[in-house]
Amino acid sequence: MSDPGLELTGKVAVVTGSGRGLGLAYATALARAGASVVVNDLDADVAESAAKSLRESGGSAVAEAVAVGTAEAAERLVGRAVAEFGRLDVMVTNAGILRDRVLWKMTDDDFDAVVTTHLRGTFTCARAAAVRLREQGEGGSLVLVGSPAGQRGNFGQTNYAAVKAGIAAMTRTWSMELSRAGITVNAIVPVAATAMTETIPAFAPYVEAMHRGEPLPDFLRKGEGFGTPEDCAALVPFLASEAARDITGQCIGIGGDKLALWSHPQETSVAYADGGWTPRTIAAAWHTSVGREPESVGIPAPRVP
Numbered sequence: 619m620s621d622p623g624l625e626l627t628g629k630v631a632v633v634t635g636s637g638r639g640l641g642l643a644y645a646t647a648l649a650r651a652g653a654s655v656v657v658n659d660l661d662a663d664v665a666e667s668a669a670k671s672l673r674e675s676g677g678s679a680v681a682e683a684v685a686v687g688t689a690e691a692a693e694r695l696v697g698r699a700v701a702e703f704g705r706l707d708v709m710v711t712n713a714g715i716l717r718d719r720v721l722w723k724m725t726d727d728d729f730d731a732v733v734t735t736h737l738r739g740t741f742t743c744a745r746a747a748a749v750r751l752r753e754q755g756e757g758g759s760l761v762l763v764g765s766p767a768g769q770r771g772n773f774g775q776t777n778y779a780a781v782k783a784g785i786a787a788m789t790r791t792w793s794m795e796l797s798r799a800g801i802t803v804n805a806i807v808p809v810a811a812t813a814m815t816e817t818i819p820a821f822a823p824y825v826e827a828m829h830r831g832e833p834l835p836d837f838l839r840k841g842e843g844f845g846t847p848e849d850c851a852a853l854v855p856f857l858a859s860e861a862a863r864d865i866t867g868q869c870i871g872i873g874g875d876k877l878a879l880w881s882h883p884q885e886t887s888v889a890y891a892d893g894g895w896t897p898r899t900i901a902a903a904w905h906t907s908v909g910r911e912p913e914s915v916g917i918p919a920p921r922v923p
Contacts, residue, residue: 624861629858630653631654643846649679654678655677706751716732717729718774729777761854804865
């Protein structure tokens, strides 16, 4: 990169779940910007293969195979960064799994597995990183990974939508707690053709064509903000750079040709009753006041031409 504000030379990043897919795209983008990267995956062979690909492209990378979720795993990742490269500057909490089922069919194990990997994994890795970054005293960046499901809910994804909404809430909370230490905290909300999304019926034929080398149409790249993992990757080194030192507490969407800022929950309409409300007065006022334009839920269906 020619802009010194975007250079990450001398910086060290950990990217969880970076053996393939979006995580590998983030790790690759960080390495290209000059950062040394700890690549993480549950599968040791996948992690090493990804790290090797970064090194063969001129980057600096090592692999650390561990399942995120526990404090011990988080300490291993941060410890590996410090042992190999002497410091830590960026933590990207990307690791995730899916266990999709409607509410009445979702088991405790389905729920707990997703919570452990996404929510507890984000918490433990961010905590370990925050401790190290505060000790170093030079600031740093936490880049958490959210989802449209966490912003709007999604059918069959009780567990996944809940943890992604939790990650958005942690982003806002930690941005306040870590601001005095110069540590920025932001969530990215990526949309890309991955193993998680490419089987969506509306997307499937276009993703198949993309795999054959055909470009995705504009209605997907622009209208839906849907593209490749690489299309989402640039946001991560940007948020880790000096150019983004004043950006924190934000949920930022990216995908295809689209970059977007997600709103935070806020009151959209209010009503008042002298002396307080009763069930009867709420019922009388609802449809003509606060409930006149209820909020929508769910991820809008793709608008296929």
